[in-house]
Amino acid sequence: MKIMAAGLVAAFLAGPARAADVSADAFDVLGSVMAPHQKEINARQVLEGGKDRAIRYREQIIAGWWEFMQVNSAAAPGEFCAASFLRARRQVESGQQDRVKDGAVVTLFGPGGNYRGALLAFSPLGEDSAAAFPKVPSGQPVRVTLKQGNIKPVTLNAIYLEVKASGLPLLAFAVPSIEALMKGMQDNWSFEVILDGKSIVNVEWHDGLRARNELKKCLDGQPFDTARHWKD
Template sequence: MRLLQTILIGLSSSFSLSAWACSDLPNICEMNAQHHQQMQDYGRQAAENYYWQQQEQYEEQESRTYYSSYDPMQSRIEIATDLLNSDLQKKSQEQKFKQDPRYERYINGGWEFFQDSANPKRREYCAAFFWKKQSLIKVSGPGGDYAGAMLTFWGEDIPQPKKTEMIQVTLKQSTGDAQSVRVFNYKLPNYPYAAISFAVPSAQALFDNMLENEHFIIEQNGKKIVEAEWTDGLKARDQLKNCVTGNKI
């Protein structure tokens, strides 16, 4: 199963009941269907609550002078976008950039591993962030009331809503057909770009379907809003596993 299929399972009712259960045991089938729908609703609501809580937390911290120290992800996004803008605007200073150790990651790509919260508990908010030029991707595990995982992208062409919304996009991966899915779309305070996040049912489902190399194209209404890729995906998977299981990241 590919990561795209895992995302689709998490966002739709694609868990099916067997044919014999529905034909021979209609009452049980109906109860199972009701239970499944309840679990789908719970998972969707938990993910939405998670992002509303996160946005409220960032808005509260925005007024503090030491705000950036509370948000590990924000500092990484800022570094990545600063290098991107500098590379586009100041080609004449290429030698200076090459002396910056961050520039190597900007050119060749790489992962950073951390817990994406101000005061994280062990095993929570485990995150792996990959960036290479315009590719800005975070893979993250459970945190707070949310027991699933998330796949998040940032980009200058992603819509910037005033509050968290659910939008319909078309997702294409390295192989397979394009699929239409609903994703979270939001912009956190002080971030240069907005983000879109795909819900994955569990951290284990994410681990089972991460590939070594991956390429993503995301479109909205026929317009490409994200094109991103990662390499060394298995390294990221193993580091996230260590964090989620309570080992040092």
């Protein structure tokens, strides 16, 4: 995983030239996939939904899962491939049903369009998580500290992006290549993003090696797992 960290530092040094080629307008599929989860995870929506359904969603999002997609609806085979891991934490409510908090999504993006590098991006899942994210124009750099597993934290610029169709915010780190990003993947790995001394993302994925295999299939233009893993 040190390769991933080194790649991020290198991308920071060359970041401004790369940022101009990254546009969240190309991520229309990502917005449509994530929008239902933004509704499901909010406490108000959980209370309005059926109890059994709400409990199933709560337990599934606490466990976490991967989604695979081409984030651009017009993408050619092998382009705009992405793997997203979704997860939240349990919030114990005395005398009530447990809820969820601190929802987050970590996404690995492959090359697409004019941008031929890769991105490691983080987005909030739920109203509480979204409130902690920066409020700046899309495309603006944001100075944050990134912690990965047991690697020494690094402070660097992320690119703030907003997916127009859904309003989904992303903090994205430019990485020189998707190969470098994938080579550093481990089966279990944690990330924390800190803004102005406050943790705004804290998420740990599992099944990273399976995710790498599915992402590689997409990048190779081969069939990959496109199933949506939350269903009513």
